[in-house]
Amino acid sequence: MSSASRNSSHAVRARRLLALMHHLEPDSVTPVPDLAEALGVSEQELAADLELLSVCAADRYDPLTNVPLYVEDGLVHVFGKMPALDRAVRLTSAEAHALVTALQAVGRGSDDPLVTALIAASSGVDTGEVERVVRTAVSPDAGPYTVLASAAARRERVCIDYQGLGDPEPRARTIEPLAMQSERGAWYVHAFCREAGALRTFRLDRIRTAEPTGAHFTPHRFDATGAILPSENLPRAVIAFAPGVTPPEREWPGSHVIQIDAPGTVVAVPYAGTAWIAREVASFLGDAVVLEPFEVREAVASFVTGETNPCRRIV
């Protein structure tokens, strides 16, 4: 390891230890796993950091200025007050910048009360200036993110009005929110839907209203896979695109090209229900044609001629 790398790793670790200090409550006992989870570090890393912190002192000649803690049997024992730095240190400009851009991603812009309160209390950074230079979200509105994230943390059921694809009106559902996910700028909530009796994923910008019900739940088992639509076990539609038309592979999760030969490209697209794929194919206005299966071909035709046709006023 080079001297510069060593200095950098010491700096990073010192930054971590200093950030940890104001969370160590005097005369407290905290399980290492709880503290590690709260700080977002591994238990081993935290235990090593605490070990090192326990030998630090303000004055090498005064044992009363040692950091008063020890780790034993997986518990962090703090047996007195920190000698100093027991209050939150102001954010550096880079930290404030990171926080502002992160909150932007959930629709909290530079003039949002939470953003202004946090930054005013801890940094001199101009949040508007940060927003003029970096944008992590196009829309200033992330919908009911706040209600769902906090309800998930409290394990509280939420009643939502949700406008599914193809639904002419929003429908009421009671959900048990389990996890939040951002995918290419759109937020989703993974939840147990009590109406469906199964896990479902809801796109936040299709939720018209979200109200906590006050009723709590025991979370269902949920493994986040990283995919909004796990596509391994889904049926596939085969779709041919007209020459010169590029299939929207990035917008269609799990799709792949199966033929590039003239006269056009053919792709296989996984689908969970026909409403979504019918709408997508129709939106290509004849430049995309479903070859199979029949149920998807039928769904496309019905989509255009049916009552939910988005353009029925002019067709």
Add this chain to the structure above:
Amino acid sequence: MTDATERLVNLALFLATAREPVSTERIRSEVAGYPTGQDDDAFERMFERDKEVLRQTGLAIEATPEGLNRLDASATFATEVTLSPTDAAVVRTVGAALLDDPAFPFADDLRYAITKVAALEVSPTPALSRLADEDPETQGAHVAELSAAATARKRVTFGYVNSAGEPRTHEVEPYGLFVREGRWYAVGRDTELDEARVYAVSRMSDLSLNASRPKSPDFERPADFDVAAFIGLPFQYGPDEPFEVTIGFDPGILWRAQALTSGFGTFVLNGEGDDATATWAVTARNRRRLLRWVIGNGPGIHIVSPLELRGELKVGLAEVVNAHE
């Protein structure tokens, strides 16, 4: 032998507990970790480096006119903010999502920011994020470099393959960055073209920052620059000449209008209550993408004008039916 990390923490604690400014000599003797027998120049370099590291964590370490060292408490410590459980959940959950997203380039700083501002009692909701879907690690690394260059006002050069597949090297003064639909974009003045351009970060290669005179800016960002001016809706990018379109929103979908229009164009509400409708005038550059947008976000959205675009939609939908009957 004292670990270098331990020495840094010791120095921070020493300065934070000192009741008055302290001399460098006293620090050398009382802070555990400075080697005994170290020559003065080596000590001086180590001490200056240590102070700089601590400054980068947020500690305001100053020198008095007499050459003594002090920690400015008012500039170091934050005013206490007590977040409501709801706000704490928002902060912790966005952190849980973005800290593990390789396309979010500010994760390290975000981790420390959240540790400083948010109480730990609120557990984050499980959360995931995928800001970028094409090689997110590379996009994240490039955006970190571009952001550093924009902050330091340093020019960058990179190879770039445009949408026509033509490779070329660009020198750019980076002004800003935005992410849209799974891709990061950089906005900056191309020094050869002498105009502001937008570049997809995923198409960059061999990105390098002008290393000469690292502490001297190469350029100034225009005072009125706002990266938002370069962000568009999907149908606002494309090959067509810009044209004005008016889109109507029926009452049943009006509640989604704010999210769908994202503050672009001119939005006019017609009427009140449950029967209210709206029209939205906006500039477009891609007819096909616009029609896809209308279909993809309906029902309840229709084209008011231009009339020929309505006709194009009607003909296109008839073709869809013919092809699938």
